[in-house]
Amino acid sequence: MIEKYFTERLDNGMVLLGEEMPNVSSASMMVLTPAGAAHSPADAPGAAAIGSEWLLRGAGDRDTRGIHDALDFLGCRHHEAVRSEHISLSAAQLGSNLPDVLAIYADILRRPGLSDETFEPCRALIEQDLASLEDEPARKCTLTLREKFFPPPLGRCVFGDAETLAKTKASQVREHMAAGVGPAGTILAVAGKIDWQAFRRQAVDLFENWQGAPGKEIPTTSAPGGVTHIRKDSAQTHIGMAHRSVTIDHQRYYAARVAEMVLSGGMASRLFTEVREKRGLVYHVSSRYNSLRSCAAMLTYAGTTPPKAQETFEVTVGELRRLADGVAADEMDRARTQLKSALVMQGESTEARAAAMANDWYFLSRLRGLGELSDAIDAVTVDDVMAYLAERPARDFTILVIGPEPIDTSVANE
Amino acid sequence: MQFKHTQLDNGLTIVAEVNPDSASMAAGFFVKTGSRDETAEISGVSHFLEHMVFKGTERRSAFDVNLAFDRMGAHYNAFTSEENTVFFGSVLPEFQEPLLDLLSDILRPSLRQEDFDVEKGVIVDEIALYEDQPKFRVYDKMMSTHFADHPLGRCILGTPETIRKLRREQMQDYFDRRYSAGNITLVAVGNLDFDALVARAETDCAAWKSFDVTRQTPPAGASRTNELITDEKVTREHIGLMSAGPSRQCPERFAAELLAAIIGDTTGSRMYYGLVEKAIADEASMSYAPMDGAGGMMTFISCQPQRACEALTIARKVLADFQADGPNETELQAAKNKIASAATLKGELPMGRLAAVGLDWTYRGEYMPLSEQIEQLLAVTAEQVHQVAREFDISATTLVALGPATQL
Numbered sequence: 001m002i003e004k005y006f007t008e009r010l011d012n013g014m015v016l017l018g019e020e021m022p023n024v025s026s027a028s029m030m031v032l033t034p035a036g037a038a039h040s041p042a043d044a045p046g047a048a049a050i051g052s053e054w055l056l057r058g059a060g061d062r063d064t065r066g067i068h069d070a071l072d073f074l075g076c077r078h079h080e081a082v083r084s085e086h087i088s089l090s091a092a093q094l095g096s097n098l099p100d101v102l103a104i105y106a107d108i109l110r111r112p113g114l115s116d117e118t119f120e121p122c123r124a125l126i127e128q129d130l131a132s133l134e135d136e137p138a139r140k141c142t143l144t145l146r147e148k149f150f151p152p153p154l155g156r157c158v159f160g161d162a163e164t165l166a167k168t169k170a171s172q173v174r175e176h177m178a179a180g181v182g183p184a185g186t187i188l189a190v191a192g193k194i195d196w197q198a199f200r201r202q203a204v205d206l207f208e209n210w211q212g213a214p215g216k217e218i219p220t221t222s223a224p225g226g227v228t229h230i231r232k233d234s235a236q237t238h239i240g241m242a243h244r245s246v247t248i249d250h251q252r253y254y255a256a257r258v259a260e261m262v263l264s265g266g267m268a269s270r271l272f273t274e275v276r277e278k279r280g281l282v283y284h285v286s287s288r289y290n291s292l293r294s295c296a297a298m299l300t301y302a303g304t305t306p307p308k309a310q311e312t313f314e315v316t317v318g319e320l321r322r323l324a325d326g327v328a329a330d331e332m333d334r335a336r337t338q339l340k341s342a343l344v345m346q347g348e349s350t351e352a353r354a355a356a357m358a359n360d361w362y363f364l365s366r367l368r369g370l371g372e373l374s375d376a377i378d379a380v381t382v383d384d385v386m387a388y389l390a391e392r393p394a395r396d397f398t399i400l401v402i403g404p405e406p407i408d409t410s411v412a413n414e
Numbered sequence: 415m416q417f418k419h420t421q422l423d424n425g426l427t428i429v430a431e432v433n434p435d436s437a438s439m440a441a442g443f444f445v446k447t448g449s450r451d452e453t454a455e456i457s458g459v460s461h462f463l464e465h466m467v468f469k470g471t472e473r474r475s476a477f478d479v480n481l482a483f484d485r486m487g488a489h490y491n492a493f494t495s496e497e498n499t500v501f502f503g504s505v506l507p508e509f510q511e512p513l514l515d516l517l518s519d520i521l522r523p524s525l526r527q528e529d530f531d532v533e534k535g536v537i538v539d540e541i542a543l544y545e546d547q548p549k550f551r552v553y554d555k556m557m558s559t560h561f562a563d564h565p566l567g568r569c570i571l572g573t574p575e576t577i578r579k580l581r582r583e584q585m586q587d588y589f590d591r592r593y594s595a596g597n598i599t600l601v602a603v604g605n606l607d608f609d610a611l612v613a614r615a616e617t618d619c620a621a622w623k624s625f626d627v628t629r630q631t632p633p634a635g636a637s638r639t640n641e642l643i644t645d646e647k648v649t650r651e652h653i654g655l656m657s658a659g660p661s662r663q664c665p666e667r668f669a670a671e672l673l674a675a676i677i678g679d680t681t682g683s684r685m686y687y688g689l690v691e692k693a694i695a696d697e698a699s700m701s702y703a704p705m706d707g708a709g710g711m712m713t714f715i716s717c718q719p720q721r722a723c724e725a726l727t728i729a730r731k732v733l734a735d736f737q738a739d740g741p742n743e744t745e746l747q748a749a750k751n752k753i754a755s756a757a758t759l760k761g762e763l764p765m766g767r768l769a770a771v772g773l774d775w776t777y778r779g780e781y782m783p784l785s786e787q788i789e790q791l792l793a794v795t796a797e798q799v800h801q802v803a804r805e806f807d808i809s810a811t812t813l814v815a816l817g818p819a820t821q822l
Binding site: 004022023025027028064065068069071072073074075076077078120121122123124125128129131132134135136137166187233234235236238250265267269272273276277278279280281282283285286302303305308332333335337338339340341342344345347349350351355 | 561717
């Protein structure tokens with residue numbers, strides 16, 4: 001496969017990334033701008049979420065309807081989301097419409113309306129998003145687990161909390177957006193049917209005189225950790241567990257991903273086999289690698305009916321730990337094949353490629369090609385996985401349980 | 415892009431869209447059976463059987479099946495709907511043979527008692543998982559209320575009671591009545607070798623029995639009744655509205671898809687401007703649900719309980735206004751462009767194209783390349799969309815509301 005990657009850093013700090021993909025007619029764009037939830041002010045932790053909603057409520061010469069209608073008319077499938085470190089804006093469309101879409105996004109990023117009239121519905125929507133979590137306990141479990149595990153404010157719930165949301169003012173959100181949405185730290189990645197030179201010229205024209213202050217580091221405090229039970233009269237007991245992993249730039253990163261696959265990569269993986277297949281304890285159990293720039297976690301989730309919660313927890317912890325006893329050659333082979341096959345299949349999707357490039361740049365300040373990734377995965381040995389597990393053992397869990405009854409977590413402390 | 419198809423002597427149909435430019439291939443067995451083909455006594459058996467298909471065959475244990483998929487680095491899964499049970503996987507082209515060998519093998523499952531008993535626990539957990547998500551409860555209740563006694567009103571998962579009572583013999587009997595070679599289509603998409611695919615199917619599937627399989631297709635009514643379920647454990651008010659719509663066989667299906675996007679796409683639609691932009695609801699979307707000989711237009715709204723009446727009044731007005739006046743040209747064109755983009759993006763992945771190719775064949779015995787599908791979509795007129803709204807009376811809805819509200 002021919003890989004055609006392009007990068008360009010503008011003088012103002014903004015980074016442009018591109019991949020020309022043959023045989024596709026779509027072009028997808030991903031913008032990461034450093035105005036995520038962790039950057040929100042302490043008295044308005046939901047500011048980033050409100051801001052992400054507010055960004056599309058008018059920009060440049062267009063009002064809310066003008067922006068939405070223009071993007072819709074271009075067949076642009078867009079999505080705005082808040083993460084810990086960034087607000088992400090994704091837009092997927094036919095490659096022929098990319099120039100027009102890009103011009104609109106220049107307005108959204110550089111000339112958002114952020115007017116008083118459009119503020120209140122944005123604030124109210126985030127309030128509702130937060131309330132909706134009560135009706136999605138599995139999602140709430142993972143979000144709250146991150147909040148307990150990562151050093152504050154890195155893991156904070158992106159929607160903030162009900163008390164401060166009710167009081168959050170337009171001026172606070174405007175300030176947050178002004179500080180975060182600027183060229184420094186903003187990454188714009190495109191993949192698909194693009195002509196890089198034409199794209200680059202247009203993007204340089206649109207963004208080269210964008211001014212803004214350099215981003216700030218996020219000061220953190222120590223993570224609360226511990227065991228939390230949130231009582232809820234739910235049909236399932238939702239169990240979340242987090243323990244430390246290594247970040248993407250760490251030498252054991254690929255070993256961590258292989259370990260993740262052995263644990264939870266497919267239906268023959270350890271967790272699925274032991275927790276679901278042999279014992280019928282759950283429908284869903286999984287461990288997922290999750291990384292921020294400064295810290296990373298393995299997040300494990302299991303949902304089960306309350307009478308089986310205790311056994312589910314104990315078997316799951318047992319499997320997380322048993323990994324350090326050894327990994328068979330066959331398990332290594334499967335893990336490597338799964339990781340590499342996923343890479344090739346993601347390589348067919350313009351949306352997946354744009355997102356992967358933006359992430360690579362954020363974490364590593366460079367792009368990783370398919371060849372490099374494939375070689376790195378092939379190079380992981382059992383010894384590497386064992387060394388990783390010795391460095392990041394499955395202990396000191398942060399535990400979050402949502403359900404009718406607490407569970408006895410003492411086995412996790414042994 | 416090349417379409418190929420053939421049929422084995424036992425009636426198994428094989429269809430493929432071959433694209434040598436793809437980096438992967440996807441394949442699946444589409445079995446034309448689902449909850450609508452069950453009786454009340456065996457409610458949930460189609461879906462439970464879908465799970466059991468992964469539990470092993472004469473030559474493989476359940477673990478062997480999982481191992482074989484994982485060794486290929488396959489992305490694989492299965493789903494059960496009211497009308498179809500589909501088993502599929504995608505792999506790099508070099509794994510075409512082993513993927514097909516595995517999928518064909520598991521389509522003749524052993525249904526061992528021990529596996530059956532363990533899997534019951536998993537199914538009961540899956541039911542509990544959906545029980546904790548009010549949106550799914552609304553979907554189930556809306557289907558059963560809207561279709562009333564029609565087979566489409568049957569719940570896909572069954573209940574913990576029907577699952578606990580279900581016996582292995584009943585599942586075997588259902589398999590023996592529904593999994594006829596003639597009721598199954600093997601579908602493949604992407605970078606694949608069609609001749610090898612057919613040869614593999616000849617070897618692995620030629621012995622599958624063929625027998626008559628029928629499906630009851632009584633005309634589907636629309637109850638248009640209102641169900642308010644007050645549940646204090648739920649935080650938000652979850653509202654579902656459903657009217658009739660064109661079936662999967664109807665030529666009006668393109669117009670219906672556009673209608674749903676104009677009224678209720680997640681961005682820039684009438685429901686978006688009427689409800690979400692103003693923060694009266696945090697979610698308000700419409701989708702088109704085409705089925706075998708029937709169809710539905712479904713709207714879902716999530717809002718604060720105290721604003722449920724207001725949200726519902728606005729949603730009803732959106733539907734009534736559309737039925738009265740139809741779409742304007744600008745919103746029609748925007749909807750066309752959005753759907754064409756989404757179909758293009760999906761069509762660029764073999765796994766994304768598999769369901770479209772498989773379902774086109776299952777329902778209509780036809781193959782339609784993506785380009786033609788988009789052409790047909792672009793040719794739809796505002797009047798045709800308006801006509802669907804009138805003909806299917808989209809403002810005459812069945813209503814289900816679930817949440818703390820005590821009246822609506």
